[in-house]
Amino acid sequence: MTTPLAEEIARIHGTPAVVIDLDKVEANIARLQAACDAAGVANRPHIKTHKSPELARQQIAAGARGITCQKLGEAEIMADGGIDDILISYNLLGEQKLGRLGHLQRRVRVIATADNPVTIAGLPQAAEIAGRDLEVVVECDSGRKRAGVETPGEAVALAKMIAGSKGLSFAGFLMYPPEDGWEATQVFLDTANAGLRDAGLEARIVSTGGSPNIPNIGKLKGATEHRAGTSIFNDRMQIAAGVAGIEDCALTVYATVVSRAGPERGILDSGSKTLTSDSGGLDGHGLILEYPLAKIAKFAEEHGFLDLSGSNERPEVGEIVRIVPNHVCVVVNMVDKLVTVRGDRLVGELPVAARGRLT
Amino acid sequence: MTTPLAEEIARIHGTPAVVIDLDKVEANIARLQAACDAAGVANRPHIKTHKSPELARQQIAAGARGITCQKLGEAEIMADGGIDDILISYNLLGEQKLGRLGHLQRRVRVIATADNPVTIAGLPQAAEIAGRDLEVVVECDSGRKRAGVETPGEAVALAKMIAGSKGLSFAGFLMYPPEDGWEATQVFLDTANAGLRDAGLEARIVSTGGSPNIPNIGKLKGATEHRAGTSIFNDRMQIAAGVAGIEDCALTVYATVVSRAGPERGILDSGSKTLTSDSGGLDGHGLILEYPLAKIAKFAEEHGFLDLSGSNERPEVGEIVRIVPNHVCVVVNMVDKLVTVRGDRLVGELPVAARGRLT
Numbered sequence: 204m205t206t207p208l209a210e211e212i213a214r215i216h217g218t219p220a221v222v223i224d225l226d227k228v229e230a231n232i233a234r235l236q237a238a239c240d241a242a243g244v245a246n247r248p249h250i251k252t253h254k255s256p257e258l259a260r261q262q263i264a265a266g267a268r269g270i271t272c273q274k275l276g277e278a279e280i281m282a283d284g285g286i287d288d289i290l291i292s293y294n295l296l297g298e299q300k301l302g303r304l305g306h307l308q309r310r311v312r313v314i315a316t317a318d319n320p321v322t323i324a325g326l327p328q329a330a331e332i333a334g335r336d337l338e339v340v341v342e343c344d345s346g347r348k349r350a351g352v353e354t355p356g357e358a359v360a361l362a363k364m365i366a367g368s369k370g371l372s373f374a375g376f377l378m379y380p381p382e383d384g385w386e387a388t389q390v391f392l393d394t395a396n397a398g399l400r401d402a403g404l405e406a407r408i409v410s411t412g413g414s415p416n417i418p419n420i421g422k423l424k425g426a427t428e429h430r431a432g433t434s435i436f437n438d439r440m441q442i443a444a445g446v447a448g449i450e451d452c453a454l455t456v457y458a459t460v461v462s463r464a465g466p467e468r469g470i471l472d473s474g475s476k477t478l479t480s481d482s483g484g485l486d487g488h489g490l491i492l493e494y495p496l497a498k499i500a501k502f503a504e505e506h507g508f509l510d511l512s513g514s515n516e517r518p519e520v521g522e523i524v525r526i527v528p529n530h531v532c533v534v535v536n537m538v539d540k541l542v543t544v545r546g547d548r549l550v551g552e553l554p555v556a557a558r559g560r561l562t
Numbered sequence: 563m564t565t566p567l568a569e570e571i572a573r574i575h576g577t578p579a580v581v582i583d584l585d586k587v588e589a590n591i592a593r594l595q596a597a598c599d600a601a602g603v604a605n606r607p608h609i610k611t612h613k614s615p616e617l618a619r620q621q622i623a624a625g626a627r628g629i630t631c632q633k634l635g636e637a638e639i640m641a642d643g644g645i646d647d648i649l650i651s652y653n654l655l656g657e658q659k660l661g662r663l664g665h666l667q668r669r670v671r672v673i674a675t676a677d678n679p680v681t682i683a684g685l686p687q688a689a690e691i692a693g694r695d696l697e698v699v700v701e702c703d704s705g706r707k708r709a710g711v712e713t714p715g716e717a718v719a720l721a722k723m724i725a726g727s728k729g730l731s732f733a734g735f736l737m738y739p740p741e742d743g744w745e746a747t748q749v750f751l752d753t754a755n756a757g758l759r760d761a762g763l764e765a766r767i768v769s770t771g772g773s774p775n776i777p778n779i780g781k782l783k784g785a786t787e788h789r790a791g792t793s794i795f796n797d798r799m800q801i802a803a804g805v806a807g808i809e810d811c812a813l814t815v816y817a818t819v820v821s822r823a824g825p826e827r828g829i830l831d832s833g834s835k836t837l838t839s840d841s842g843g844l845d846g847h848g849l850i851l852e853y854p855l856a857k858i859a860k861f862a863e864e865h866g867f868l869d870l871s872g873s874n875e876r877p878e879v880g881e882i883v884r885i886v887p888n889h890v891c892v893v894v895n896m897v898d899k900l901v902t903v904r905g906d907r908l909v910g911e912l913p914v915a916a917r918g919r920l921t
Contacts, residue, residue, distance in 0.1 A: 294820040318823055348824070349867065351821075479840075537896075
């Protein structure tokens with residue numbers, strides 16, 4: 204059941220190969236932009252998923268206001284690639300990063316993020332290098348207990364600290380509501396906004412996030428921007444969340460069946476060093492398009508353990524299959540390039556330019 | 563509690579940084595070699611852990627007979643780096659790889675692996691390109707149900723097929739006994755060897771594997787070589803297996819505490835894109851040397867979620883901590899370079915040259 208395209212990809216690139224369908228990528232970019240436009244919320248896609256300046260430029264061309272990065276190193280690569288409006292949704296700390304942040308801010312608009320006084324105390328170093336004010340949003344916890352202050356009072360206190368810091372400008376709030384947490388987030392935001400008004404401040408940016416939240420864009424009254432990453436490619440988690448179908452999954456891993464030592468089991472040449480151990484909380488590690496009832500039960504580093512007991516159709520040694528990963532963002536992060544196709548036609552390859560920019 | 567070395571590393575490289583102590587690396591290399599020497603078994607370390615030709619050369623200089631690679635692309639980089647005796651412990655399939663294998667075999671000794679007739683049928687293509695016989699070992703399952711034939715009869719049948727294939731030479735057996743599976747493996751090997759004798763064949767190589775098996779090297783009568791990878795760095799899994807102490811762990815991830823939004827929780831700037839979601843079956847994702855009672859409870863891509871409820875000592879925002887990862891091999895695979903130190907002195911950096919060689 205190996206397709207001619209799979210044979211061609213294996214012949215040129217070998218397997219495993221991480222492949223994106225540019226037709227689907229473009230459709231996914233357009234769909235996110237349309238959802239933001241319909242809600243009257245600016246689109247600021249998170250590039251952690253693709254790490255490609257080329258795809259970021261396509262997102263901007265489709266109407267995105269700017270982009271979101273999780274790492275300073277990603278932002279630097281994106282600025283090199285011509286992106287000029289970048290939110291870094293992460294506390295940046297330390298002399299080395301603050302110096303780099305200042306140099307980045309000389310070149311492009313950067314919005315920094317803080318959820319604590321230590322971060323805020325450092326950011327003026329960057330602004331001084333840049334020679335102009337640095338915009339800073341306050342990260343607010345909206346229930347995920349990740350980063351972000353836990354109360355509106357803390358958010359307002361940090362907003363005041365930013366506003367009172369030489370070289371910093373308070374820009375607004377960064378939020379990441381759980382899919383079922385929008386009402387609580389609204390209460391948080393309304394309370395924080397009231398506190399801002401009392402202090403003579405205003406949140407120009409209120410940013411929400413998440414691809415599973417695309418149906419909820421605009422639900423938070425006062426939100427001005429949305430950050431979605433995964434939706435450019437989609438994956439098994441997005442399918443499970445009900446926000447994408449299999450046909451919307453633009454990225455698949457082409458893998459070869461390299462062993463069939465038992466009748467009910469087999470081995471794929473894609474293990475934890477390709478598909479990663481990030482299960483996204485799902486059962487099994489990816490959906491095999493050709494054998495949807497086969498289960499990728501576990502991994503060694505270069506082995507995907509196939510449990511074929513539930514599948515009457517079973518692949519032979521040498522067959523190439525396509526896998527929709529559970530979590531696409533971490534898979535892209537494993538490779539230096541993506542192979543590009545359109546439908547059943549091989550196009551070329553796209554560097555994952557910001558991969559490995561650990562800092 | 564940030565050490566001066568951590569401050570220096572952060573100033574030069576930023577965090578997260580993946581750091582190896584060369585003194586410990588050298589001691590670990592020597593310890594593995596001594597264990598092999600004591601057992602009279604050749605050392606053929608698995609370079610999947612470090613992916614560095616420089617470290618492979620050090621292993622050879624310490625007495626290793628050759629190296630083991632899991633990927634053809636790794637083997638190519640190692641050959642470029644001067645290693646001339648390479649076992650690829652993985653079924654290689656497909657025109658593209660067989661062509662590359664042949665070209666590799668022109669340059670260095672390569673031992674290929676097969677556990678099925680399809681792989682064996684392809685390998686003569688490589689030998690023809692190389693212009694000389696290709697040595698092939700038969701992979702045998704020794705209880706892990708990964709790759710490898712399940713019975714001695716199948717092993718002998720494949721040995722005969724190899725011996726009867728133009729351009730191929732039967733070299734022996736590849737085994738990977740579970741730590742408690744040595745008796746069963748002995749029965750398998752003895753039975754297979756009897757079958758070989760009847761066929762007028764001989765296993766010149768009998769290869770065992772695994773760092774947790776270092777105390778068992780030589781336990782399998784007839785074994786000629788051992789493949790250990792992880793022991794060059796060690797990790798929390800090796801500690802849990804009782805084959806390494808914390809002081810033997812040569813690799814640590816230096817991470818900054820970037821958020822402390824609640825009294826009992828915090829965030830590290832190392833998430834699944836640095837430490838990976840590979841838990842190795844252990845509770846928590848790494849041992850924090852400065853806060854051994856703190857738990858890395860879960861990950862987002864760039865966030866390590868610290869559960870501090872069990873630790874009276876708690877880090878501040880901005881503090882840099884050192885983490886012994888659960889599984890070191892997959893962490894090295896995330897980065898393009900390792901920062902090198904000796905004790906509390908910064909040395910330089912070492913490229914992870916074979917990283918990203920997916921095929």
